[in-house]
Amino acid sequence: MDAFAPIAPDWTQPAVHAFDFRCPQCGASSRQAEKVWLNRRAPVYTADYTRKWQEFYHCSCGCVWWAWSSDRPPEPEAAEFVNEATLPDVSPDSPNTEQGDENGDES
Ligand SMILES: [Zn+2]
Numbered sequence: 846m847d848a849f850a851p852i853a854p855d856w857t858q859p860a861v862h863a864f865d866f867r868c869p870q871c872g873a874s875s876r877q878a879e880k881v882w883l884n885r886r887a888p889v890y891t892a893d894y895t896r897k898w899q900e901f902y903h904c905s906c907g908c909v910w911w912a913w914s915s916d917r918p919p920e921p922e923a924a925e926f927v928n929e930a931t932l933p934d935v936s937p938d939s940p941n942t943e944q945g946d947e948n949g950d951e952s
Pocket residue numbers: 868869870871872873904905906907908
């Protein structure tokens with residue numbers, strides 16, 4: 846897997862915007878994502894002339910989400926702490942069937 850691939854991987858298509866930079870479905874942090882893709886080829890310039898880009902994460906719970914790079918927590922340890930405090934108790938080997946597949950394919 847190449848996080849800097851020039852073309853968006855298929856799995857990024859159903860991504861939902863996560864405003865607090867963690868999985869909107871289970872609350873896992875970006876560091877626990879199974880896949881990541883950074884849209885570095887299409888950066889956006891903010892009002893204060895800093896660049897930001899979309900970061901896509903494929904969570905282990907099956908949720909695909911994205912957030913702006915500028916919203917990433919500056920301290921990884923802090924993100925891990927938040928995750929540990931909020932992550933629901935889910936068995937890792939229980940299949941998650943609520944991935945929103947019904948509305949993910951509109952082509
Ligand atoms: Zn998740």
